[in-house]
Amino acid sequence: MERVPILKIGDILLVSIQLDMSDQTAVALQEDLAERIVATGCHGVIIDITALDIVDSFVGRMLSTIASISKVLDAETVVVGMRPAVAITLVELGLSLNGIRTALNVERGMELIAAAHADELDYQLDDDPDAETARP
Amino acid sequence: MTAGIDLGQPQAQSVRSDEDVVRVRQLVRAVAVAVKLSLVDQTKVVTAASELARNTLVYGGGGSVEVTVVDNGRRKGVQIVFADSGPGIADLDLAMTDGYTSGGGLGLGLSGSRRLVDEFQIETSTETGTRITVTKWSR
Numbered sequence: 001m002e003r004v005p006i007l008k009i010g011d012i013l014l015v016s017i018q019l020d021m022s023d024q025t026a027v028a029l030q031e032d033l034a035e036r037i038v039a040t041g042c043h044g045v046i047i048d049i050t051a052l053d054i055v056d057s058f059v060g061r062m063l064s065t066i067a068s069i070s071k072v073l074d075a076e077t078v079v080v081g082m083r084p085a086v087a088i089t090l091v092e093l094g095l096s097l098n099g100i101r102t103a104l105n106v107e108r109g110m111e112l113i114a115a116a117h118a119d120e121l122d123y124q125l126d127d128d129p130d131a132e133t134a135r136p
Numbered sequence: 137m138t139a140g141i142d143l144g145q146p147q148a149q150s151v152r153s154d155e156d157v158v159r160v161r162q163l164v165r166a167v168a169v170a171v172k173l174s175l176v177d178q179t180k181v182v183t184a185a186s187e188l189a190r191n192t193l194v195y196g197g198g199g200s201v202e203v204t205v206v207d208n209g210r211r212k213g214v215q216i217v218f219a220d221s222g223p224g225i226a227d228l229d230l231a232m233t234d235g236y237t238s239g240g241g242l243g244l245g246l247s248g249s250r251r252l253v254d255e256f257q258i259e260t261s262t263e264t265g266t267r268i269t270v271t272k273w274s275r
Contacts, residue, residue, distance in 0.1 A: 020158050020161060020162065022154035022157065053165070053179065053182070054161065054179055054182050054186060055183075056187055056190075057187060057242045057244045057245060058186075058190060058241075083179075085176045085178075086179060088179070088180075089179045089180050092180065092248075092251050092252055093183060093187075093249070093252060
């Protein structure tokens with residue numbers, strides 16, 4: 001079985017799916033990513049599907065599952081690079097990709113993750129009682 | 137891989153494993169390109185084929201797929217037959233409902249793939265299994 005490589009770039013894990021995945025490969029990617037998120041402590045996952053010429057219900061479900069798993073592990077997932085024909089087909093198939101953040105390309109995906117992580121840090125600061133008392 | 141396809145003959149692919157589902161997708165894409173379907177229509181028919189081939193494997197216990205170029209005099213198209221000798225579908229209306237699944241899937245395979253093709257025909261029996269024929273025509 002082939003495996004999809006996972007690259008670490010700073011605080012982000014980047015997955016660029018370049019092959020026509022069998023269902024087993026998709027499931028393996030799910031597990032590999034969960035392990036890498038925990039091992040690296042990364043706060044963002046970008047899944048680049050530019051090279052995928054279809055997304056069927058199995059791959060769609062895999063993307064949703066990865067988003068849910070990474071959320072539980074304190075990481076944000078963004079799916080980038082969906083082709084127009086794939087988007088049209090997904091909608092007609094009835095797949096809504098609930099809970100998945102998308103961006104047009106890797107660069108915008110990185111911005112989205114940076115923004116989400118900054119929001120979260122702000123929120124944690126607000127929650128910190130010491131931070132509260134320090135304010136005038 | 138696609139160079140050796142003789143479009144005058146039906147192309148057969150057995151469906152016994154995950155990798156065979158990938159092969160079905162590649163075969164259907166090659167034929168869809170050859171009959172000059174638009175990119176969106178190629179994507180739709182390959183996606184439908186992926187869903188139905190997976191059903192053949194998971195619910196039908198494996199089977200076979202046959203891809204044929206059809207011509208109605210005005211347009212060309214891709215016709216795909218998915219056949220298994222599995223347990224058949226007990227309640228077809230229910231199985232065709234969005235979101236219904238007897239397995240662990242999303243319940244979009246049958247209902248969703250019907251929306252992606254132009255013609256969809258299903259014959260199923262508890263004795264002989266299930267046979268689904270779909271057609272996508274060029275515009």
